[in-house]
Amino acid sequence: xxxxxxxxxxxxxxxxxxxxxxxxxxxxxxxxxxxxxxxxxxxxxxxxxxxxxxxxxxxxxxxxxxxxxxxxxxxxxxxxxxxxxxxxxxxxxxxxxxxxxxxxxxxxxxxxxxxxxxxxxxxxxxxxxxxxxxxxxxxxxxxxxxxxxxxxxxxxxxxxxxxxxxxxxxxxxxxxxxxxxxxxxxxxxxxxxxxxxxxxxxxxxxxxxxxxxxxxxxxxxxxxxxxxxxxxxxxxxxxxxxxxxxxxxxxxxxxxxxxxxxxxxxxxxxxxxxxxxxxxxxxxxxxxxxxxxxxxxxxxxxxxxxxxxxxxxxxxxxxxxxxxxxxxxxxxxxxxxxxxxxxxxxxxxxxxxxxxxxxxxxxxxxxxxxxxxxxxxxxxxxxxxxxxxxxxxxxxxxxxxxxxxxxxxxxxxxxxxxxxxxxxxxxxxxxxxxxxxxxxxxxxxxxxxxxxxxxxxxxxxxxxxxxxxxxxxxxxxxxxxxxxxxxxxxxxxxxxxxxxxxxxxxxxxxxxxxxxxxxxxxxxxxxxxxxxxxxxxxxxxxxxxxxxxxxxxxxxxxxxxxxxxxxxxxxxxxxxxxxxxxxxxxxxxxxxxxxxxxxxxxxxxxxxxxxxxxxxxxxxxxxxxx
Ligand code: ADP
Ligand code: ZN
Numbered sequence: 008x009x010x011x012x013x014x015x016x017x018x019x020x021x022x023x024x025x026x027x028x029x030x031x032x033x034x035x036x037x038x039x040x041x042x043x044x045x046x047x048x049x050x051x052x053x054x055x056x057x058x059x060x061x062x063x064x065x066x067x068x069x070x071x072x073x074x075x076x077x078x079x080x081x082x083x084x085x086x087x088x089x090x091x092x093x094x095x096x097x098x099x100x101x102x103x104x105x106x107x108x109x110x111x112x113x114x115x116x117x118x119x120x121x122x123x124x125x126x127x128x129x130x131x132x133x134x135x136x137x138x139x140x141x142x143x144x145x146x147x148x149x150x151x152x153x154x155x156x157x158x159x160x161x162x163x164x165x166x167x168x169x170x171x172x173x174x175x176x177x178x179x180x181x182x183x184x185x186x187x188x189x190x191x192x193x194x195x196x197x198x199x200x201x202x203x204x205x206x207x208x209x210x211x212x213x214x215x216x217x218x219x220x221x222x223x224x225x226x227x228x229x230x231x232x233x234x235x236x237x238x239x240x241x242x243x244x245x246x247x248x249x250x251x252x253x254x255x256x257x258x259x260x261x262x263x264x265x266x267x268x269x270x271x272x273x274x275x276x277x278x279x280x281x282x283x284x285x286x287x288x289x290x291x292x293x294x295x296x297x298x299x300x301x302x303x304x305x306x307x308x309x310x311x312x313x314x315x316x317x318x319x320x321x322x323x324x325x326x327x328x329x330x331x332x333x334x335x336x337x338x339x340x341x342x343x344x345x346x347x348x349x350x351x352x353x354x355x356x357x358x359x360x361x362x363x364x365x366x367x368x369x370x371x372x373x374x375x376x377x378x379x380x381x382x383x384x385x386x387x388x389x390x391x392x393x394x395x396x397x398x399x400x401x402x403x404x405x406x407x408x409x410x411x412x413x414x415x416x417x418x419x420x421x422x423x424x425x426x427x428x429x430x431x432x433x434x435x436x437x438x439x440x441x442x443x444x445x446x447x448x449x450x451x452x453x454x455x456x457x458x459x460x461x462x463x464x465x466x467x468x469x470x471x472x473x474x475x476x477x478x479x480x481x482x483x484x485x486x487x488x489x490x491x492x493x494x495x496x497x498x499x500x501x502x503x504x505x506x507x508x509x510x511x512x513x514x515x516x517x518x519x520x521x522x523x524x525x526x527x528x529x530x531x532x533x534x535x536x537x538x539x540x541x542x543x544x545x546x547x548x549x550x551x552x553x554x555x556x557x558x559x560x561x562x563x564x565x566x567x568x569x570x571x572x573x574x575x576x577x578x579x580x581x582x583x584x585x586x587x588x589x590x591x592x593x594x595x596x597x598x599x600x601x602x603x604x605x606x607x608x609x610x611x612x613x614x615x616x617x618x619x620x621x622x623x624x625x626x627x628x629x630x631x632x633x
Contacts, residue, residue: 021050025071032074032100034579034601039064041216045190046071049154054213055190056160056205060220062316062342065192066093069156070130072188074102078151079128083135084158085171088289089314090132092296096573097130101603106132107143123150135173144183152187155180160191163207164200178209189213194338197331197403220334220403224341226539227395227414228350229388231485231527235324235352236268242322242350243274243302250319250540251295254304255336257325257360265324266304279305296570299561310336315570316343317577319539323351328361329381330388330402343576346539353389355446355488362491362498386492390525392421426524427515429478429486434495434516436471437506440464445504450475450483485527541577545584552619553584559615563608574608575599587616 025046029035038046042064048055049072059065073080084090090106097104105119105128122128123146137143157180162171180189191204191213205211230238239254254269256262259280269276275298277291295303296315303309307327321340327333333351341347365378388398394410394417401407410417436449444452451458452466455473466472475483487506490496495512499505514520538544545553557571557580564571579599588594591609595602600609 018047018051021075022047024075025050028071028074029067030601032102032601032603033067034595034597034599034604036598038067040218042068044214045216046075048214048216049188049190050075052186052188054188054210055216056201056210056213057190057192057216057218058201058220059192059194059216059218060222061194061338062222062224062344063194063218065158065194068192069154069190070097070102072190073130073153073156076153078153079123079126080130080153080156081138081147082130082132082156082158083138083177084132085135085162085169085174086159086314087134088292090134092314092570092573093132094130095567095569099569099573099604099607100601102129103127104130104132107137108132108134109137120146126151135171135177139173139176139179144179148183152184155184155187155189157189157191157208159193160204160208161193161195161200164195164203166199166203175207178207181209195331195335219400220405221396221400221407222338222341223411223413224344224346225337225413226346226348226418227337227399228348229395229415230350230352231354231389231488231525232352232481234354236265238352239322239324239350240272242348243320246348246538247320247540249300249542251300251315252302252318252320252322253309253313253336253339254302254322254324255307255309255327256304257306257357259306261324262304262306266302269302269304274302275300276302276304279303279309281306281308297564299557299571307332307336310339313339314342315339316572317345317541318342318347319345319541320348320350323349323353326351326353326357326361326389327385328364328378330384330399331381333385333388334399334403341539343572343578345541345578346543348539351389355484355491358386358488358491359446359498359504363504366498383492383494390489390492392416392423392525422526423523424526425521426486426489427521429475429483430490430495430522430524431516432471432475433483433486433490434508434512436469436475437496437508439469439471440466442507443505446484446487446506449487449506450480453483454478454480481527486524489524542581545581548621549584552587552616553580555615555619556580556583556612559611563611575604583612583616587619587621588613589616 029038040059040063045055045057045068049069057065057068069080069082087108087110090108094104094106105122107116107119123131133143157177159169162169163174164170191208191210193204205213232238254265256265259282262278262280266276266278277294279288279291291303295301318340321337323336327336337349340349361382365375365382368375384402388395391398395414396411397407432453433449436453440449440452452461452469452472453475455476461467491498494509495515496506497509499507515522542550542553560571560574560580563574576599579597582597586597588597591605591613594600594609594613595605
């Protein structure tokens with residue numbers, strides 16, 4: 008029997024209820040972005056399509072309506088590995104949640120099905136292949152369903168990297184349950200994917216909520232010096248001495264080496280790549296989620312489904328192959344909205360490897376063209392002298408009016424220099440050696456190196472031999488890199504890395520054009536205790552308490568076998584350390600402390616805080632040492 012349309016008053020009451028849930032259960036003050044509108048849409052029984060960046064707060068958009076509406080909210084997600092933690096986090100809040108996927112033993116699955124039929128669940132997470140079975144659909148037909156949430160909705164797209172064939176069958180839900188509102192959610196920004204979601208899931212009627220893809224809390228830092236590891240070490244020690252983070256490398260071997268190297272220097276670091284057996288991978292992922300301050304060194308195989316909110320940095324030791332990939336991988340930092348760093352170091356070799364990589368695939372020409380195009384855009388972002396965030400957002404069709412003030416180029420504007428002469432030298436050297444040689448050889452010729460191979464080729468007689476001796480090897484590599492990324496030079500297709508001139512060179516060689524390049528940065532001394540570390544913004548005097556609260560959190564998490572952030576986020580602990588609430592009532596005003604957590608943990612945290620009384624007059628009297 009169809010439910011009658013709710014009246015306006017009923018709708019307003021429902022929204023009041025939603026706000027009460029946000030405050031009482033989640034412990035947050037107000038809705039973010041357009042959460043309130045999305046929630047209203049679902050409560051009123053209409054469909055929604057939600058594009059929100061990672062960390063934007065997508066889950067609340069379906070969790071709260073599922074609680075307000077009668078019946079169970081069914082969440083479809085491909086991320087089986089995550090379900091357990093998601094459900095654990097909801098139960099911490101006192102929400103009746105469960106999941107059904109292939110990891111459950113039959114007895115537990117039957118138990119969950121029983122709860123479902125008896126109407127004892129607020130939220131049920133289901134893997135798509137499970138949901139689409141006749142048995143499951145039959146079961147759902149006997150229940151009251153509040154809504155369907157289709158998470159990671161971009162998985163319907165055949166073009167994306169997360170394609171799941173079962174997702175394309177999810178329009179079935181609409182056909183079998185036409186009266187149940189649906190919400191599709193994704194953090195993938197591009198228009199083509201969006202259109203595909205609408206098409207495949209039959210969401211033509213859905214309200215669209217497209218958010219800005221900006222992640223203002225992420226600081227973008229890109230270094231072109233190309234000696235990644237040492238630079239990264241300096242960055243980690245200066246800015247993230249005790250923080251959890253992800254380091255991405257291109258190859259398995261590099262992953263292993265880097266993890267061992269970091270461990271050897273005293274940072275706990277674990278490798279993760281597709282070559283490790285499933286058990287090791289699972290263990291490493293688990294430790295990353297459950298311990299504090301661990302570094303995962305990974306290939307891009309790692310990430311999808313890593314829902315750890317307090318990743319304080321993502322470091323790339325290689326160039327990602329597209330801006331989409333860069334955005335997605337860096338997006339794993341700072342999901343909790345707190346400051347985080349996206350750091351990258353790349354060099355000439357990356358550019359060459361990736362170009363060859365694209366050429367070497369046996370995909371069709373159209374695919375290659377797209378891949379090249381994407382790589383060019385990524386290189387453009389790297390060699391940019393303006394605001395990175397503006398460029399990044401522009402790539403996704405968004406305009407950011409002002410430079411962001413939170414990327415390396417905004418913080419330390421890069422110098423440029425007139426590279427016209429050296430660029431001409433480099434290009435004519437390529438030409439005169441017959442467009443058959445790679446960068447290292449060309450640089451040797453330019454620098455006039457005494458080399459047997461050069462002499463055998465008689466290249467020591469060329470006019471370009473030795474004309475570039477005034478510049479250093481790294482300088483030349485920087486010049487070649489930018490000439491490649493700017494499209495003056497092409498890399499040969501047979502995979503030997505030989506450079507060739509493109510048509511783009513003509514005006515420069517003819518003297519009709521000048522060229523300014525980005526000057527490579529020298530290593531800089533950064534101030535210690537970075538702004539993006541977990542203790543940033545905390546008074547020195549409050550740090551011992553913060554650390555004590557963290558220890559308590561870890562202890563509680565261990566007792567229950569859940570990740571620490573499921574108990575409280577860093578931000579909540581930091582507020583506790585800063586405000587030192589003395590009563591339950593005071594504690595409840597802290598962000599992230601809802602009724603259920605107050606009940607469970609309030610007294611233990613209050614006791615811990617009491618052990619660290621703020622020294623009376625601590626800020627006024629005691630003179631600090633210089
Ligand atoms: P997404 O799924 O979009 O990546 P989540 O739903 O995991 O993001 O939310 C990211 C973080 O922000 C979570 O810790 C969540 O509890 C928090 N959050 C969501 N909405 C709010 C809000 N209105 N106020 C404060 N914190 C919020
Ligand atoms: Zn900027």
